[in-house]
Amino acid sequence: xxxxxxxxxxxxxxxxxxxxxxxxxxxxxxxxxxxxxxxxxxxxxxxxxxxxxxxxxxxxxxxxxxxxxxxxxxxxxxxxxxxxxxxxx
Amino acid sequence: xxxxxxxxxxxxxxxxxxxxxxxxxxxxxxxxxxxxxxxxxxxxxxxxxxxxxxxxxxxxxxxxxxxxxxxxxxxxxxxxxxxxxxxxxxxxxxxxxxxxxxxxxxxxxxxxxxxxxxxxxxxxxxxxxxxxxxxxxxxxxxxxxxxxxxxxxxxxxxxxxxxxxxxxxxxxxxxxxxxxxxxxxxxxxxxxxxxxxxxxxxxxxxxxxxxxxxxxxxxxxxxxxxxxxxxxxxxxxxxxxxxxxxxxxxxxxxxxxxxxxxxxxxxxxxxxxxxxxxxxxxxxxxxxxxxxxxxxxxxxxxxxxxxxxxxxxxxxxxxxxxxxxxxxxxxxxxxxxxxxxxxxxxxxxxxxxxxxxxxxxxxxxxxxxxxxxxxxxxxxxxxxxxxxxxxxxxxxxxxxxxxxxxxxxxxxxxxxxxxxxxxxxxxxxxxxxxxxxxxxxxxxxxxxxxxx
Numbered sequence: 001x002x003x004x005x006x007x008x009x010x011x012x013x014x015x016x017x018x019x020x021x022x023x024x025x026x027x028x029x030x031x032x033x034x035x036x037x038x039x040x041x042x043x044x045x046x047x048x049x050x051x052x053x054x055x056x057x058x059x060x061x062x063x064x065x066x067x068x069x070x071x072x073x074x075x076x077x078x079x080x081x082x083x084x085x086x087x088x089x
Numbered sequence: 090x091x092x093x094x095x096x097x098x099x100x101x102x103x104x105x106x107x108x109x110x111x112x113x114x115x116x117x118x119x120x121x122x123x124x125x126x127x128x129x130x131x132x133x134x135x136x137x138x139x140x141x142x143x144x145x146x147x148x149x150x151x152x153x154x155x156x157x158x159x160x161x162x163x164x165x166x167x168x169x170x171x172x173x174x175x176x177x178x179x180x181x182x183x184x185x186x187x188x189x190x191x192x193x194x195x196x197x198x199x200x201x202x203x204x205x206x207x208x209x210x211x212x213x214x215x216x217x218x219x220x221x222x223x224x225x226x227x228x229x230x231x232x233x234x235x236x237x238x239x240x241x242x243x244x245x246x247x248x249x250x251x252x253x254x255x256x257x258x259x260x261x262x263x264x265x266x267x268x269x270x271x272x273x274x275x276x277x278x279x280x281x282x283x284x285x286x287x288x289x290x291x292x293x294x295x296x297x298x299x300x301x302x303x304x305x306x307x308x309x310x311x312x313x314x315x316x317x318x319x320x321x322x323x324x325x326x327x328x329x330x331x332x333x334x335x336x337x338x339x340x341x342x343x344x345x346x347x348x349x350x351x352x353x354x355x356x357x358x359x360x361x362x363x364x365x366x367x368x369x370x371x372x373x374x375x376x377x378x379x380x381x382x383x384x385x386x387x388x389x390x391x392x393x394x395x396x397x398x399x400x401x402x403x404x405x406x407x408x409x410x411x412x413x414x415x416x417x418x419x420x421x422x423x424x425x426x427x428x429x430x431x432x433x434x435x436x437x438x439x440x441x442x443x444x445x446x447x448x449x450x451x452x453x454x455x456x457x458x459x460x461x462x463x464x465x466x467x468x469x470x471x472x473x474x475x476x477x478x479x480x481x482x483x484x485x486x487x488x489x490x491x492x493x494x495x496x497x498x499x500x501x502x503x504x505x506x507x508x509x510x511x512x513x514x515x516x517x518x519x520x521x522x523x524x525x526x527x528x529x530x531x532x533x534x535x536x537x538x539x540x541x
Contacts, residue, residue: 043093084091
């Protein structure tokens, strides 16, 4: 099962490192990363494989949100199907 | 991989444009709960609902978490109660409403719909008992919603029922006087009611439906409004295309959630209702979409045409996105639940007569409109008759959810809070319709009914 992680906020040192570390700790494989600075804010979209994750998606979401709060950025994870449904026919 | 822009646009829709799933509604048939002993029937009703919908709320919350899409309401609709309670040897139907209320609380849902009667052609004794119990039932429960179907294209309009409902609406307001007549916000009078509507207060589980079913109502006025901001000044063809594309996306999301809920709850998927349902929050208004099309204030000349385009484009965009579209599907115009409508009504631009014209081209009817508390029952009945006539002749659903505000006059406001919002009291015509309503009988079905 694939999910999409999105990170939006003010750019600073260590955002990618922190997010990737948390994902690795939970045995989540990163399939793709794209990152840009959009209108001054750091924007990263990651496709990840959560099939073998150590924790359920709901818990992972809480962990990522807590990390986001500590770093002053917004991090979320959502199942990929929602984006497929809305943008692919 | 998905385009980064698409992903971010979805997130923006959820974060800033109030995109959400408005409701997951589980329809449950209660026909198996009929029993000559009313007490036993109420037990069966409570048991069946709590058994069927045990996991509804938790499943809704799980889907919300995993997909990152808010699911605002989880609700239940049941078989029209007059059909179930009619089998019991009792004159008092209020205990059935209390049983529904208890079951809804146990399941943790926001509302339960189906304290209903279908009387478009005539009233059975059970129908009449149920209708007469509505004021007390709504005063003594919190989560129960009631609806009565008084007309249809096929049957005409039951004017005896219309007259009765005028009195019932007034009595319901009176019975809930201490709460600004809140009971009336949970009472809908329909013409051409649909059997698979997931939206309250008019939801009930029709007799043509399966044992259990999952219906989903999507929303998204904010998303449509935002999309239209990018086509300012362009011709209506472009406006219609833009709305269609947006409605398609929103409905696809609804279809996905509906299928997921249906699978997890092991309940057949019924329909997606692709309605634009506003909330009192800023940026979630249908009126503001109409204004975005170029109207200074919703309710001015051109509003009906704008709404006709919106309603049609929403359907066209949504219909391909779902395997089964049903319910009311269109644009809702509940005054108290729409920030832009409230503003337009306060200003005096949006009046009852204009709203009535708007209901000819949108998916429902006169919805969440506050009128003075001393409005005569016959006037309320006549308002219902007018709406029912629009529905009957145009082969569409129309409804009246009108709120006579106890002790309030034009210019006052009633506050209901939450999704129900607040409503400025609007004027009604002071001239009497009493002799018209006193006639009773039935308005015959129109020529359109003779299709066979």
